[in-house]
Amino acid sequence: MSSAYLLVSHGSRDPRPDVAMQQLAKLISEKLPRGKNLVGIATLELNTQPLHQQIQDFAQTALTFGCQFLKIIPLFLLPGVHVMSDIPAEVEIAQKALVGSIKLDLKPYLGSHGKIEKLLTKIMATIKAERVILLAHGSGRSGSQKPIETIAENLGVMAAYWFVSPSLEVRVKELLVAGSRQITILPYFLFPGGITDAIAESVEKLQLQFPEVKLQLASPLGVSAELADVIWDLATEGEQIVG
Incomplete structure (x- = not known):
């Protein structure tokens, strides 16, 4: 068949x-x-x-x-x-x-496939930073963030969301207060597009807002x-x- x-x-x-x-x-x-x-x-x-x-x-x-x-x-x-x-x-x-x-x-x-986390782990191995923020789109549906929180915990990174809270800015501020000075943002998106462009602009603005921290933006899965x-x-x- x-x-x-x-x-x-x-x-x-x-x-x-x-x-x-x-x-x-x-x-x-x-x-x-x-x-x-x-x-x-x-x-x-x-x-x-x-x-x-x-x-x-x-x-x-x-x-x-x-x-x-x-x-x-x-x-x-x-x-x-x-x-x-x-x-x-x-x-x-x-x-x-x-x-x-x-x-x-x-x-x-x-x-939902476990190998997605393995792909992120492979990307993480190329990142040199004190802390990493896994930035996902987010959803208003109850419970939809739980898989991201689980992945972030397994990878030892912090989760943030583009569409819902906690936002990228909030997470950067939290890490800054905790003493982090090198932060990489890992976009949990499949491909480059309008949202990843907007994320890049947001990271540039955050870099100007917080010059004491070095922000780096990784690529989406691709x-x-x-x-x-x-x-x-x-x-x-x-x-x-x-x-």
Whole structure:
């Protein structure tokens, strides 16, 4: 039984995340038996079509290749409203429209995979600073910050959020009071984009505000073979791939 795979991201007006998604899809396609499976990309927002229609369109293409399953992988790092409510609702709409033709399988969100923490550990090994702040987007959904707090504790770093409190500025002030003079901010985001640009501007302003501390901004996770491996693990969990 063959499967197709659809990578779902948030969507952005900035072209860089879309380019990164296409690069990831290519890396994952290289893992598949040639001519037997498909990898596509879709976005929850900022698309001319709603996600359920994007799923249906890709499913129809997958059917022409003889695929019986469509694995949908949410490339989100936090269990916010999009992951817990919006995407499942869109998948349900698509499945009703596709009943009897192809089975949709919504996989766990990317940030739930333990290997994401290993990727962060690898990045941490290249950072030379007294303290590190793991800066995530954050979510208004209750309990959605807990995975970040757990990762931060395991890595021995401090968590901060762009969208909710505690903010980056608050954390920098706390570390400054504690005597830290070298602080690196590690953005817990997949790709460069509008938000990471805004973070960079914020770090520059904080550096001017606190000249006594040296602030460094690391890069987001970015496209890599390691990230593609994590996505592949999520996509194929419990599935036997036959070459």
